[in-house]
Amino acid sequence: GENVEQHPSTLSVQEGDSAVIKCTYSDSASNYFPWYKQELGKGPQLIIDIRSNVGEKKDQRIAVTLNKTAKHFSLHITETQPEDSAVYFCAAISQGGSEKLVFGKGTKLTVNP
């Protein structure tokens, strides 16, 4: 089955700096890669996603890149702000068959003012 590895587990940056979180996946059939942000005591919320037919996607300060050959994808947050502080999860899922959304273990991002 699918296995998703996420690094780093914690990340601390200064306000205004960029943050990068990386994930690798094992199942070459995976074709959908969402990123979720979880604030304390709440459920995760989707912040951006990418499909396997696209190499990069941007949404304001957030971007995701996908390298299918290497089976890894990354989240990039530019001009970080204190409100970006949260736990971020990557995930992967393959189309068809059993649709299991498999998550990485999460990255706790702290943005220091």
Add this chain to the structure above:
Amino acid sequence: DGGITQSPKYLFRKEGQNVTLSCEQNLNHDAMYWYRQDPGQGLRLIYYSQIVNDFQKGDIAEGYSVSREKKESFPLTVTSAQKNPTAFYLCASSVGTQNPTEAFFGQGTRLTVV
């Protein structure tokens, strides 16, 4: 408002008792999921259902049971067989299996065994 609702937000259980966590969605989604979250462990899949009256075990199904009698409801029962049930439980739903899309999460239920 459309969304996914979990109840209760906090739940306390005595050892040896079964307890049922509620998950309801009005998004008309076919697929529903239950995850368990422990510190440093990420989100681990307990059970998932792709359609009414059908569900599959996830990675940590032992000590849990589910039912999917209605499209909008996917309750999770934590049985006395679950050795370490204290955790944060998250329910999610998505459109379905034909084309993977965003999963929407509830706000979670924090279960504590006392």
